[in-house]
Amino acid sequence: xxxxxxxxxxxxxxxxxxxxxxxxxxxxxxxxxxxxxxxxxxxxxxxxxxxxxxxxxxxxxxxxxxxxxxxxxxxxxxxxxxxxxxxxxxxxxxxxxxxxxxxxxxxxxxxxxxxxxxxxxxxxxxxxxxxxxxxxxxxxxxxxxxxxxxxxxxxxxxxxxxxxxxxxxxxxxxxxxxxxxxxxxxxxxxxxxxxxxxxxxxxxxxxxxxxxxxxxxxxxxxxxxxxxxxxxxxxxxxxxxxxxxxxxxxxxxxxxxxxxxxxxxxxxxxxxxxxxxxxxxxxxxxxxxxxxxxxxxxxxxxxxxxxxxxxxxxxxxxxxxxxxxxxxxxxxxxxxxxxxxxxxxxxxxxxxxxxxxxxxxxxxxxxxxxxxxxxxxxxxxxxxxxxxxxxxxxxxxxxxxxxxxxxxxxxxxxxxxxxxxxxxxxxxxxxxxxxxxxxxxxxxxxxxxxxxxxxxxxxxxxxxxxxxxx
Numbered sequence: 001x002x003x004x005x006x007x008x009x010x011x012x013x014x015x016x017x018x019x020x021x022x023x024x025x026x027x028x029x030x031x032x033x034x035x036x037x038x039x040x041x042x043x044x045x046x047x048x049x050x051x052x053x054x055x056x057x058x059x060x061x062x063x064x065x066x067x068x069x070x071x072x073x074x075x076x077x078x079x080x081x082x083x084x085x086x087x088x089x090x091x092x093x094x095x096x097x098x099x100x101x102x103x104x105x106x107x108x109x110x111x112x113x114x115x116x117x118x119x120x121x122x123x124x125x126x127x128x129x130x131x132x133x134x135x136x137x138x139x140x141x142x143x144x145x146x147x148x149x150x151x152x153x154x155x156x157x158x159x160x161x162x163x164x165x166x167x168x169x170x171x172x173x174x175x176x177x178x179x180x181x182x183x184x185x186x187x188x189x190x191x192x193x194x195x196x197x198x199x200x201x202x203x204x205x206x207x208x209x210x211x212x213x214x215x216x217x218x219x220x221x222x223x224x225x226x227x228x229x230x231x232x233x234x235x236x237x238x239x240x241x242x243x244x245x246x247x248x249x250x251x252x253x254x255x256x257x258x259x260x261x262x263x264x265x266x267x268x269x270x271x272x273x274x275x276x277x278x279x280x281x282x283x284x285x286x287x288x289x290x291x292x293x294x295x296x297x298x299x300x301x302x303x304x305x306x307x308x309x310x311x312x313x314x315x316x317x318x319x320x321x322x323x324x325x326x327x328x329x330x331x332x333x334x335x336x337x338x339x340x341x342x343x344x345x346x347x348x349x350x351x352x353x354x355x356x357x358x359x360x361x362x363x364x365x366x367x368x369x370x371x372x373x374x375x376x377x378x379x380x381x382x383x384x385x386x387x388x389x390x391x392x393x394x395x396x397x398x399x400x401x402x403x404x405x406x407x408x409x410x411x412x413x414x415x416x417x418x419x420x421x422x423x424x425x426x427x428x429x430x431x432x433x434x435x436x437x438x439x440x441x442x443x444x445x446x447x448x449x450x451x452x453x454x455x456x457x458x459x460x461x462x463x464x465x466x467x468x469x470x
Contacts (some may be wrong), residue, residue, distance in 0.1 A: 090118045091371035092141035096129040100397030101300040103325040107392035114387035115378035128245040142366035148181045148357040151190045151428035156184035162362035165189045170377040173400040192380045193359040194397035197321045198418050198436030199249050200338035219288040219344045229315040238305035238314035239293035246302050247426040252354050255282045257344040261423040262350040268432040287452040298446050324394040351422040436469035
């Protein structure tokens with residue numbers, strides 16, 4: 001792997017610096033499916049369902065949905081100047097959200113519908129896709145949802161994704177820095193970014209106000225708050241690990257807060273040892289904090305944990321801002337807020353976090369390459385995200401001309417949080433070899449939650465197995 005891409009990009013490398021609150025308020029203007037919400041989707045075991053979305057005759061493609069040069073636009077749609085019309089053949093698209101998932105599926109479908117293209121959507125639940133991604137990529141749909149970071153570059157290196165460098169000529173409103181985050185180790189582009197979202201500690205403003213709770217900024221304050229919540233009859237932290245990915249976020253933040261960003265990315269790159277005392281310190285702290293979390297998380301879906309927060313059974317929930325997609329209750333959503341995970345070491349501080357970028361890729365050999373590139377270019381436009389956001393306002397759009405006036409307070413605050421961060425990680429299962437996560441890390445972390453006294457043996461096992469992957 002090229003040394004230029006061994007770690008998650010910093011904010012300046014992925015374009016977060018252009019999404020400040022000031023710019024937001026100015027309103028400038030990733031089996032049988034693939035992932036749209038990185039490491040965070042529907043867990044229902046629903047069989048694949050196909051839905052065809054096509055623009056009615058005589059309708060025009062929405063503004064901002066450009067088609068790449070050399071492609072044709074479907075009959076009855078208007079193509080932007082300088083582009084040719086894609087054939088009416090359907091484009092197949094795989095997403096990791098089953099139709100039963102509600103908002104996560106509906107919002108992606110809305111984005112696809114907004115393009116006016118003839119698209120056949122194959123939606124499958126998140127965990128099934130995550131567990132079978134390698135098999136899926138042997139015969140994928142033309143376009144599929146996926147992640148930036150190591151996972152994007154990994155599949156590009158393996159020849160499992162198509163070069164879409166020419167699509168970027170039709171993405172003038174997406175910052176060059178996001179292009180860097182979409183670039184493979186060979187210098188070609190394999191990814192169209194769609195949105196990003198930070199991981200943070202979510203809470204209900206009304207609960208904090210009623211109980212007189214204050215936002216913690218240190219470990220002592222966090223422990224004091226959690227202790228007070230327990231005395232008040234609340235579970236301090238809602239917690240879940242069904243699918244073996246949610247707790248990876250907790251590991252990420254503890255490692256970055258205790259050991260710093262560089263150690264974190266070096267550990268995931270195989271440059272540091274899992275048996276190192278610094279790594280062990282993360283698990284020791286984790287074990288100390290576990291009594292403040294919902295018990296037995298391994299069988300609990302993140303949606304169930306989110307419901308505990310909504311019902312005021314839990315006081316906090318450390319998760320991505322997609323937590324908002326679990327509810328349609330406006331009163332609750334207006335009451336939902338978050339804060340940055342506090343510093344655990346004054347020397348390390350709290351200026352790094354997970355803020356994954358999600359988007360779309362093309363199969364290495366799509367059946368409909370022209371249509372696939374037309375769809376990718378359209379999904380990279382502002383109108384597609386605006387349509388998505390109209391259904392599921394929980395993430396921050398990448399395109400510089402998205403309608404930020406429609407953003408919620410949480411979305412605006414998300415941009416502020418990410419914009420102020422010194423370093424950004426993409427999330428554990430996309431910052432390292434995906435097979436390493438699937439075959440080693442997921443089981444190891446689940447074992448830790450079953451018996452947190454076995455830290456030494458768990459870390460020894462991870463270290464012994466990592467050489468097969470890194």
